[in-house]
Amino acid sequence: MDFDYDADQLGLLEFGKELAGRFEDAYWQEADLEYRFPREFWSALTEHGLLGLTVPEEYGGSGKGLLELAIAVEGIAEGGGGMEGGTLLVSGPVFGGCILTRHGNAEQKRRYLPGLVTGDLWAGAFTEPESGSNISAIKTKAERGEPSTTSSIPSASCSQQRPSGQGCWRSARRSSTHLSGGSGMGRSARTREFSSPSHKRESPSRPRG
Numbered sequence: 001m002d003f004d005y006d007a008d009q010l011g012l013l014e015f016g017k018e019l020a021g022r023f024e025d026a027y028w029q030e031a032d033l034e035y036r037f038p039r040e041f042w043s044a045l046t047e048h049g050l051l052g053l054t055v056p057e058e059y060g061g062s063g064k065g066l067l068e069l070a071i072a073v074e075g076i077a078e079g080g081g082g083m084e085g086g087t088l089l090v091s092g093p094v095f096g097g098c099i100l101t102r103h104g105n106a107e108q109k110r111r112y113l114p115g116l117v118t119g120d121l122w123a124g125a126f127t128e129p130e131s132g133s134n135i136s137a138i139k140t141k142a143e144r145g146e147p148s149t150t151s152s153i154p155s156a157s158c159s160q161q162r163p164s165g166q167g168c169w170r171s172a173r174r175s176s177t178h179l180s181g182g183s184g185m186g187r188s189a190r191t192r193e194f195s196s197p198s199h200k201r202e203s204p205s206r207p208r209g
Contacts, residue, residue: 009071016075019044020085028084041085042119050089052117054097059113061097069093096122 005013023041031038045051053069055061062068069089077086097116100108112120128139 005071009068012068013071013075015048016050016072017079019048019050020076020079020081023080023085025080028080028082032084038084038088041081042088042121045088046117046119049117051092051119052097053089054093054101055113055117056101056109059109060117061113066098092116092120092122096120 022044023038027040028038049062050072052061053064053072054066055063057063073086073089076089077083081088093116096112100112100116104112116122130137130139
């Protein structure tokens with residue numbers, strides 16, 4: 001079995017390095033000291049299509065997989081973005097894109113996936129005091145209820161879910177426009193993801209929220 005990157009993947013790796021190299025260390029230091037979201041770098045990711053790597057082509061993305069996303073993260077981190085720059089690709093392509101592509105219904109995909117390609121930022125709500133970020137061990141539950149009459153989410157299964165639990169941390173929450181989360185499903189420790197718009201806040205924040 002060949003584990004080497006193919007030509008397209010190598011090109012993606014090199015482009016990630018080159019893009020990250022446009023932002024000097026002083027940029028990341030300034031963003032960190034000012035406790036603000038690196039909006040300029042996020043805009044660069046959007047402009048060059050990296051936020052849509054895992055979004056299906058029918059919604060404006062590239063239709064690639066998690067391997068290509070990991071390669072892009074590798075390139076960005078190696079090119080000078082480090083963990084701050086590399087993990088930005090989680091706040092949209094993963095929190096929103098991968099979850100909605102796999103678990104969302106047709107209306108949710110139509111409504112939200114194109115926005116991921118054009119720069120919508122998604123927060124992730126998965127971390128609990130006793131399980132950390134181990135999604136298979138979280139105790140938060142989502143029980144079915146009556147559809148909300150006030151929710152802005154399209155008539156979808158997620159609008160009928162009522163989550164409860166001890167989720168304490170939200171990655172990229174302050175700068176995001178949407179929130180995705182997970183809930184445990186009994187002893188099998190299966191997960192059920194749901195997504196919903198969060199209140200948009202303009203206050204500055206580090207990528208990890």
